[in-house]
Amino acid sequence: MTRITGLATGLDVDSVVKETMQAYQTKIDTVDQQKKVAELQQEMYRDVIKECRNFYDDYFDISKSDSILLQRNWGTTTFESSNSAVSVTGNGGAEVAKYSVEVTSVAKAASYTVDPDKLNGTIYVNNVKVELGTDKTTEEKVKLINSALKGKGVTAKYSDFEKGIVIKTEKFGSDQSITLGGSKTIDEDSDFFTKKVDEYKNSVNKDTRDEKKEIFEFEYNGKKITVDAKDGVTEDKIKDAMKEAGISIETKEDGKFSLTYEDSSKNLASGTDCKATITKDGKTYEVEGNKNNSITLDGVTFKFNSVTTEEVKITGKTDTKAIKDKLVKFVDDYNKIMEKLNTLINEKRDKDYMPLTEAQKEEMTDKQIELWEKKVKEGQLSRDSDLIRIRNSMKNAMSSLSGGTGESLAAFGIKPVSDYNGNKNGTFTIDEEALNKALENDIENVMNTFIASSKNDSGKGALQKLKSIFDTETQSSTSALIKKAGMEGSSTASNNTLSNKIKKYEEKISRMETIFSTKQQALYSKYARLETLMNNLNSQSSYLTSMFSS
Numbered sequence: 001m002t003r004i005t006g007l008a009t010g011l012d013v014d015s016v017v018k019e020t021m022q023a024y025q026t027k028i029d030t031v032d033q034q035k036k037v038a039e040l041q042q043e044m045y046r047d048v049i050k051e052c053r054n055f056y057d058d059y060f061d062i063s064k065s066d067s068i069l070l071q072r073n074w075g076t077t078t079f080e081s082s083n084s085a086v087s088v089t090g091n092g093g094a095e096v097a098k099y100s101v102e103v104t105s106v107a108k109a110a111s112y113t114v115d116p117d118k119l120n121g122t123i124y125v126n127n128v129k130v131e132l133g134t135d136k137t138t139e140e141k142v143k144l145i146n147s148a149l150k151g152k153g154v155t156a157k158y159s160d161f162e163k164g165i166v167i168k169t170e171k172f173g174s175d176q177s178i179t180l181g182g183s184k185t186i187d188e189d190s191d192f193f194t195k196k197v198d199e200y201k202n203s204v205n206k207d208t209r210d211e212k213k214e215i216f217e218f219e220y221n222g223k224k225i226t227v228d229a230k231d232g233v234t235e236d237k238i239k240d241a242m243k244e245a246g247i248s249i250e251t252k253e254d255g256k257f258s259l260t261y262e263d264s265s266k267n268l269a270s271g272t273d274c275k276a277t278i279t280k281d282g283k284t285y286e287v288e289g290n291k292n293n294s295i296t297l298d299g300v301t302f303k304f305n306s307v308t309t310e311e312v313k314i315t316g317k318t319d320t321k322a323i324k325d326k327l328v329k330f331v332d333d334y335n336k337i338m339e340k341l342n343t344l345i346n347e348k349r350d351k352d353y354m355p356l357t358e359a360q361k362e363e364m365t366d367k368q369i370e371l372w373e374k375k376v377k378e379g380q381l382s383r384d385s386d387l388i389r390i391r392n393s394m395k396n397a398m399s400s401l402s403g404g405t406g407e408s409l410a411a412f413g414i415k416p417v418s419d420y421n422g423n424k425n426g427t428f429t430i431d432e433e434a435l436n437k438a439l440e441n442d443i444e445n446v447m448n449t450f451i452a453s454s455k456n457d458s459g460k461g462a463l464q465k466l467k468s469i470f471d472t473e474t475q476s477s478t479s480a481l482i483k484k485a486g487m488e489g490s491s492t493a494s495n496n497t498l499s500n501k502i503k504k505y506e507e508k509i510s511r512m513e514t515i516f517s518t519k520q521q522a523l524y525s526k527y528a529r530l531e532t533l534m535n536n537l538n539s540q541s542s543y544l545t546s547m548f549s550s
Helices: 013-059 139-147 192-204 208-216 235-245 319-344 357-360 368-376 385-399 432-451 462-475 478-487 497-549
Strands: 075-083 086-091 098-105 107-113 121-125 128-133 154-159 164-172 175-188 215-220 223-228 249-251 257-270 273-282 282-290 294-295 298-305 314-319 415-418 429-431
Touching: 013 319, 013 368, 013 462, 013 478, 013 497, 075 086, 086 314, 098 298, 121 257, 121 462, 128 139, 139 154, 139 164, 139 478, 154 319, 164 175, 192 215, 192 235, 215 497, 223 235, 235 249, 249 368, 273 298, 282 294, 282 298, 298 319, 319 385, 319 432, 385 462, 385 478, 432 462, 462 478
Parallel strands: none
Antiparallel strands: 075 314, 086 298, 098 273, 098 314, 107 164, 121 128, 121 175, 154 164, 175 257, 215 223, 249 257, 273 282, 294 298, 415 429
């Protein structure tokens, strides 16, 4: 807002008002600086929380498959095989050992190859009826077979190498088989069913025992036909019974009957079971009736790929590189957090450096502003009780004996820094060679020292203790640090001590700015009235001067 004043009085009213209001503007600037300090502290606390949570996610989140707290991620046991006929994989808990393996047979599916030209008309595959007709292509025959056998555990496909349609079971094992049969059609006289009814009546006349009246049985070309005879036997009943036995009946134009049925399917192929012998330390394990070509024993999975002609030698060894690299990275990341906490705690606060006002920034270069703001940040969390508690808890977790083993981390080459003062306080050096040796010699001992679980804190591994600390201090929304600063993206973002403090500063600044505007306007009004009086006085003076001059 531009005001034109002082023409009559000769005063620089803007400067006078600004100078008069400067004392009150300084009060507003002071509260604004206090607000900016609170915002800076909140930002710094949140940065600590975020870094701790990232550390937690990297090492302590057991929902992640590569979590260092999971036993299976410690020391992978690998195996070398002298022959590709047997391959071996170590799972969690697998021990380093030597094995010898002989494979007598491997599990296979039942498989049979048939010339497509020989598959015509009605066929039966594993007792399932398939209508192929007489003019279908090989591709059409394959589709018809697969359609009829859908869900039956048998599939068909044409093979160029086999030069035929390969019919194969989906499962392996000696209980799997492929049977194949055709159909046979016999023409019977028109009185065929009448004669069967007479045959039943004759049998009743010969033997009137009750059990003979219940059913009527006869055999038709190797198929047993059973007819319900409780209420007598009719031609329709006989036809129904024959249809249930898989015999289709067609009445021909001359009155005769055409009877079609499956012509004794033959078992053409059978699957096989896996049979092998595994020897360890003079003790043997016989693999029999296995249909998967694999078996897991004591955390070791053996996969049988082919029959062997000689013993296959299996040698196990522990691969510690992956866990060693992860532990080295863990110590490095732990040290970074400790150094950050130490820096925040140990920095001294210079109260001469407060956040700059906009007026102050206008008088400074960008580099000067950057250096000033760096000094403002130093020491804002100096001697903070929450940060001190977290740091000390982390030090205790990493320094104490762990896992009930009586071992300290120093036994594995992880030792406190020699200069234990300043920002290195609580950090560690790591001798990778010593760590690698400890892992190779007794990985279980190292693992327990780090990740052993226990209801009692004294029995927990170092990492389990650290996890408990972070669970309490930075993961929980009720932790002291989060109550103080909150965390963006959560319900605590605006509901925390510092956010409430910042809000109160903002409300106070708003009230002070309203008062400032009111006082400033009052001053301008006062000088405007003075200007009016001076204008009137000047007018009167001019009038009197003109009167006396005449």
